[in-house]
Amino acid sequence: MTQELTTTTAVAGRTRGRDPGSTGWWRDAVIYQVYVRSFADGDGDGIGDLPGIRARLPHLADLGADAVWLTPFYASPQADGGYDVADYRAVDPLFGSLQDADDLVREAHRLGLRVIVDIVPNHTSDQHSWFRAALAGGPERDRYHFHPGKRAAVPAQGGAAPPNDWESVFGGPAWTRTEDGDWYLHLFAPEQPDLNWEHPEVRAEFESVLRFWLDLGVDGFRIDVAHGMVKAAGLPDIGAREQAKLIGAQELPFFDQDGVHEIHRSWRRLLDSYDGERIAVAEAWAPSPERLALYVRPDELHQAFNFQFLNCPWDAAEMRAVVDASLAATRSVGAPTTWVLSNHDVVRHPTRYGGGERGLRRARAAALLMLALPGSAYVYQGEELGLPEVTDLPDEVRQDPSFFRAEGQDGFRDGCRVPMPWTAEGPSYGFGSGGSWLPQPSSWRGLSVEAQTGDPRSTLELYRSALALRRELPGLGDGEMEWLEAPEDVLAFARPGFVCTVNTGAGAAQLTVPGRPLLSTSALEFTGGNVTIPAESAVWWAI
Incomplete structure (x- = not known):
């Protein structure tokens, strides 16, 4: 018997955000990343802005997100997409005004969404x-x-x-x-000079900046280059070329120095002095899960992105090893693990996983895997639509600063930053009333929010149902998990009242039925007490 589970299974029980007063909300939160210039354009100039985001916040509430993280919208010459900040207390006119920021925070809170903003402490703009x-x-x-x-x-x-x-x-x-x-x-572009964090005035200034935004009502910060503020004494040579490829793989004198932890401890004390459980998440590249766990010790930051999971290939054994190492490291310091598949700096995972229909199948299965694992998860805008990387942008429209330099990043980060498609028709597919700062593929009309809403087979409805179930099932979110016996290419693990199975193989896999199917990325075939799970697919089960 073949059974195709519709992804509307859990929609009826969907809620809009957790109780703002809940304790430890960040330990299992689903946080949605908005790349500000590419989410929604409120004034028709082709560039996303704060009023546009505010108008689209209901999408995030309906999706089931707990919080939204906004990339930098501060005054900036935009040499690196706003990560070159000229004034940390001002909104760039490109994105709106300080009043727009205040309005956005208030509207998000009304919808049950918390707001996390980027802070960029490693460097300023050269126009600061x-x-x-x-x-x-x-x-x-x-x-x-x-x-x-x-x-x-x-x-x-x-x-x-x-x-x-x-x-x-x-x-x-x-x-x-x-x-x-x-x-x-300048560890990044020449327009981004590194700050000297040994100077007390630098430390005092950033404490003031944090208080400015906390007083406005934000719920926390994503700390850009949280591993980079302290450099090794004497600035020693590295003795190697193509050093960007070594980040996160080995010790480097300009990243992940022990001195950064004292800074983060002082920021944690500041955050704890505010009501409402304000949090900080580290963008930290470390050479091992154990080094990464140091950033989330009880007196330091609340979360750190798990880039080992993001970079893991589509392979059951390697995924299991990364999950085990990540959970062991964070468990040792009493912190949750934070899972992420894509962001504004990496190739979108449907393309990383092979592209086309195969890449999308794998991406949908990876989403159910990520959302079933213990801890918190981040969703990058458009991920819920199954958007692929745009790989054929003309050189003349690119703005990634590394595209114009050599021997660093691949220079193609613009491909994951193409503006969101909201409607199947109209200028820029509903992104705004004008065009869009990067061209959108014509195929994206079928991937728009409008086109996917109500389609039980769509990626959008898969995410909506998964996030609704994640809220409703007590065994999901923070907590423990146990691996189950499974065929070679299958990941299977149990959580209280719940089982997740993921077939990473190129062929179908047969298992003993573990329970009642809740959600599946593909049609399932049942024969007696067994179930056949198609290649590159995932299933959630109630037990």
């Missing part, structure tokens, strides 16, 4: 008032990393070389020489 004063020779110079160069062996370098061999994550040297002959450090 501090850095302009530093270039002019003011005392602000000590707030950055200015150093004399070393004598060069190559005469063409003008007699001086950078202070060390560090490379920018975006490619090329991590140093730029100023008119007075000194060099300043």
Whole structure:
């Protein structure tokens, strides 16, 4: 007997957000990432903004998200999509006003959604008032990393070389020489000079910035480059090229230094002084799950992105190993694990998993896997629509700064930042009344929110049902899990009253029926007490 489970199974029981007063909400929250310039355009200029996001918040509430994370919307020259901040207390006119930010926070809270904003403490914009004063020779110079160069062996370098061999994550040297002959450090673009966190005025300024946004009502912060604020003493050479490929794989003198933890402990004390369980999540690349767990010790941050899980290939054994290592590391410090499949810096996972129909099948199964694991989960905008990476953007429309440099990131981050399709017709598929800052594929009309709503086979309804069940079933969210015996290519694990099975293989797998099917990414075939699970699919069961 073949049974096709519709993804509307749990829709009737959907709720709109957790009780804002609930304890430890972040331990099992589903947090939806909004890339501000690509979510919704409220004024028709082709660029997403805060009023546009506010108008689309009901989508997130209906989806079943607990919170929304907004990428930077601060005053910025936009050299790196807003991650080059010129004023941390001002909203860039491109995205709206401070009043728009306040209105968005209030509307989100009305809908039962918490709001997390980005904070960028590793570097400022080169247009920040501090850095302009530093270039002019003011005392602000000590707030950055200015150093004399070393004598060069190559005469063409003008007699001086950078202070060390560090490379920018975006490619090329991590140093730029100023008119007075000194060099300043920028681990990212030259327009993003690194701050010197040994300077007390830097620490005091960021505590003030955090309080500014907490007083406005935000519920927490995603800390950009949380692993990067402290550099090794003496700024030692690395002795290797293509250093961006080493991030998260080995120790580096500019990332994951022990000194960052004292900063995060001071921020935790600040957050704890506010009502309402305000949180911080670390974007931290560490060479091991154990090093990553240090960021979420009881007196430090609340969450840290699990990039090992994001980078894991589509393979049952490797996925199981990453899950085990991640849970063991966070359990050792009493923290939840935070799972993520995509974000604004990586190729969307349907494309990473092979693209086309196969990639989408795997992505849908991976979603049920992620949402069934213990801890919290992050959903990147458009993930709930099954959006693939846009791989054929013309060079002339690209804006990723690493695209214009060499030997760093791949330079193609624009492909995961193409604006959301909301409707099947109209300008920019409902993104706004005008065009969109990056062109959308014509095939996206069929992937729009409008086209997928009400279709029981759609990825959108799969996510809606999964998030509704996640709320309703006491065995999901934070807690424990136990692996079950399964065929070689199958992941099977139990949680209280619940089983998740994921077939990662290229062929169907047969199992003993573990319980009552709740949700499946593909049609199931039952024969007696057995069930055949199609290739690259996942099933949730009630037991």
